[in-house]
Amino acid sequence: MKIKVLAIAPYVGLRDLLLEMVQEETMIRMDVEVADLEEALPLIQQAEEKGYDIIISRGGTANLIRKHSSLPVVDIPVSGYDILRVLTLIRRTNSKVAIIGFPNICKAVAEVSSLLDFEIPIIQISDQTEVRGALRQAFGDKVQIVLGDAVTVRAAQEMGYHGILITSGKESVGDMFREVRRVYDVYRQGREQTMFYRDILDQDTRAIIALDDRHRILFMNQTAGELLASSGSGDADALSGSSIQYSLPALYKLISGAEEADSTAKWSKQFLYLNEQQYKVSVSEGRKEGSFRYLVSLDSIENWRNERRFAAYIPPRLTTFNQMVGSSVMLNRTIAKAQKYALSDRNLWISGERGTGKSLFAQAIHSASRRHAQGFYMIPCEGMTGQETDLLLKGTAEELGLPETGFGGTIYLNNVDRLDREAQDQWLQAIRRYPQIRFIASSSTSLTRLKGKADYNHELIAALGELQMAVPPLKERMEDIDEIIRVMIANYNFQSGKQIVGFREAALDELLQYDWPGNLRELERAIHEMLVLTQGNHVEKKDAVTVIEQYKESLIADADTVSTTIDLRGTLEEIERRIITYVLQEEGMNQSKTCKRLGMNRTTFWRKMNKTFNNET
Numbered sequence: 289m290k291i292k293v294l295a296i297a298p299y300v301g302l303r304d305l306l307l308e309m310v311q312e313e314t315m316i317r318m319d320v321e322v323a324d325l326e327e328a329l330p331l332i333q334q335a336e337e338k339g340y341d342i343i344i345s346r347g348g349t350a351n352l353i354r355k356h357s358s359l360p361v362v363d364i365p366v367s368g369y370d371i372l373r374v375l376t377l378i379r380r381t382n383s384k385v386a387i388i389g390f391p392n393i394c395k396a397v398a399e400v401s402s403l404l405d406f407e408i409p410i411i412q413i414s415d416q417t418e419v420r421g422a423l424r425q426a427f428g429d430k431v432q433i434v435l436g437d438a439v440t441v442r443a444a445q446e447m448g449y450h451g452i453l454i455t456s457g458k459e460s461v462g463d464m465f466r467e468v469r470r471v472y473d474v475y476r477q478g479r480e481q482t483m484f485y486r487d488i489l490d491q492d493t494r495a496i497i498a499l500d501d502r503h504r505i506l507f508m509n510q511t512a513g514e515l516l517a518s519s520g521s522g523d524a525d526a527l528s529g530s531s532i533q534y535s536l537p538a539l540y541k542l543i544s545g546a547e548e549a550d551s552t553a554k555w556s557k558q559f560l561y562l563n564e565q566q567y568k569v570s571v572s573e574g575r576k577e578g579s580f581r582y583l584v585s586l587d588s589i590e591n592w593r594n595e596r597r598f599a600a601y602i603p604p605r606l607t608t609f610n611q612m613v614g615s616s617v618m619l620n621r622t623i624a625k626a627q628k629y630a631l632s633d634r635n636l637w638i639s640g641e642r643g644t645g646k647s648l649f650a651q652a653i654h655s656a657s658r659r660h661a662q663g664f665y666m667i668p669c670e671g672m673t674g675q676e677t678d679l680l681l682k683g684t685a686e687e688l689g690l691p692e693t694g695f696g697g698t699i700y701l702n703n704v705d706r707l708d709r710e711a712q713d714q715w716l717q718a719i720r721r722y723p724q725i726r727f728i729a730s731s732s733t734s735l736t737r738l739k740g741k742a743d744y745n746h747e748l749i750a751a752l753g754e755l756q757m758a759v760p761p762l763k764e765r766m767e768d769i770d771e772i773i774r775v776m777i778a779n780y781n782f783q784s785g786k787q788i789v790g791f792r793e794a795a796l797d798e799l800l801q802y803d804w805p806g807n808l809r810e811l812e813r814a815i816h817e818m819l820v821l822t823q824g825n826h827v828e829k830k831d832a833v834t835v836i837e838q839y840k841e842s843l844i845a846d847a848d849t850v851s852t853t854i855d856l857r858g859t860l861e862e863i864e865r866r867i868i869t870y871v872l873q874e875e876g877m878n879q880s881k882t883c884k885r886l887g888m889n890r891t892t893f894w895r896k897m898n899k900t901f902n903n904e905t
């Protein structure tokens with residue numbers, strides 16, 4: 289790729305020399321314009337848009353361009369040779385000669401003229417505006433010929449005097465090309481680094497805007513650009529440099545209000561509505577001179593809930609009623625009831641054995657409710673600490689609690705029967721304090737049994753059980769198994785690359801004869817294991833039997849009847865293993881929870897279970 293260069297030549301001869309010499313530069317593509325100071329301005333303003341990488345010019349013109357362009361400007365230098373040439377030219381003249389120039393030229397002239405033993409008055413200027421004053425001074429001193437750059441010579445001619453241009457020779461132009469290559473390397477590295485940081489900022493889902501002390505936009509990332517564009521404020525380029533007073537009036541009000549009240553410390557807890565969406569605003573102040581004054585980040589509440597809060601939040605891709613597999617009368621009746629409850633705002637209690645699909649129902653009800661876009665939190669009642677509950681509901685000094693952010697979605701208290709007593713009171717208070725939130729609770733203990741427990745908070749049952757429904761156990765809707773199998777095989781083939789087409793009749797019979805105490809969770813796991821065992825296109829009876837026999841041996845369904853239903857035959861080791869397997873299943877196959885509940889470490893767990901797992905695989 290070639291370096292694209294725009295050269296502004298202050299005199300025609302320089303253009304020709306540049307065009308001649310650029311032919312030897314394989315890395316450089318150059319356009320040359322002959323222009324004076326005023327003519328140069330519009331050209332350089334378009335240079336960036338036209339894709340030039342570097343501008344080159346000379347003397348005063350280069351200085352002026354530097355002030356008006358963000359592109360790097362490379363000077364065509366005046367070398368000792370150039371000065372030597374011009375001094376040789378005027379050495380024998382009888383006219384009085386003076387030189388006017390910037391310090392670098394004056395210094396070089398002083399050096400060369402002293403070598404040549406040729407005295408020449410030197411008038412040094414530091415800015416283009418001093419040219420005419422310097423000329424007047426020279427002509428007042430009877431100078432007849434002035435040496436200088438294009439601007440000086442042109443001004444001298446306009447004043448009716450003779451001017452001789454110090455031209456740039458081949459050596460100067462050669463030096464300039466070397467400088468162009470060097471500057472381009474540095475510039476490209478800088479540009480790549482800038483792009484790298486820009487990319488990082490553009491990846492951020494927060495809108496990030498840097499403002500100067502007059503609230504003008506210095507920078508905005510892609511999200512901010514999109515936010516402004518979608519609010520009808522215009523595109524990012526057009527807004528850059530303009531005040532946010534009109535494009536983001538709400539933010540403007542917040543910042544100027546805080547400035548007036550001198551209460552910038554409060555910024556960390558502010559929320560704003562933009563485009564009918566709520567955003568959390570953070571503002572930090574720039575400390576360095578010449579940098580930004582405010583760095584604002586706007587985080588949509590949806591993102592903020594998603595990322596800043598613990599894993600309890602489930603993003604909007606929730607199960608819907610359409611995704612519930614099965615067509616039994618039992619399931620359809622339950623779905624019909626749940627669909628009615630989805631239209632209500634009242635709190636709901638879902639009971640049913642473990643693994644029957646209560647969480648799926650809770651999600652489907654939320655998805656079909658009017659609050660479906662407002663978020664769904666699933667609280668695992670057993671694992672949730674009081675501190676986490678407080679963080680969610682009450683927030684901290686820096687962060688608002690969920691209800692304070694205007695949250696009006698659903699909070700699902702999964703296995704609410706397992707809440708400890710203190711947490712029961714905590715949640716009861718929350719339900720009473722935040723009527724805008726809908727609560728759905730689930731329990732595997734029946735409501736009647738729970739009401740019989742003296743140590744459970746009965747007011748909580750009443751507050752959550754405004755509506756009630758039960759999800760039937762799998763054994764009451766065995767007709768659904770056929771359909772569930774089909775869906776699972778399709779998913780499994782997709783993931784494994786196998787081509788299983790179904791269960792043999794005899795294998796299916798095995799499934800239908802088993803009670804499935806662990807319900808759909810257990811069924812899903814068992815079918816998966818059978819599919820793994822299957823070698824051909826059909827799941828054979830032997831595969832089904834192998835898996836189900838293991839389940840029959842080790843899995844016991846109902847938590848509350850554990851002492852009577854765990855098979856106490858065999859060695860202590862075998863009974864122990866059955867108990868561990870039971871708890872493991874109760875904990876949704878979560879080993880750390882199982883270990884915690886049984887008060888054993890992982891190594892012991894693995895040692896005791898080793899045989900069971902080995903047998904299974």
Ligand SMILES: Nc1ncnc2c1ncn2[C@@H]1O[C@H](COP(=O)(O)OP(=O)(O)OP(=O)(O)O)[C@@H](O)[C@H]1O
Nearest residue numbers: 612613614641642643644645646647648732808809
């Ligand atoms: N109708 C259904 N069709 C297909 N799969 C289902 C259905 N209902 C539940 N499942 C599956 O069964 C498993 C258990 O479901 P879920 O977690 O909703 O049960 P649960 O009753 O809430 O369990 P727990 O009481 O342990 O919290 C999940 O993997 C889910 O995908």
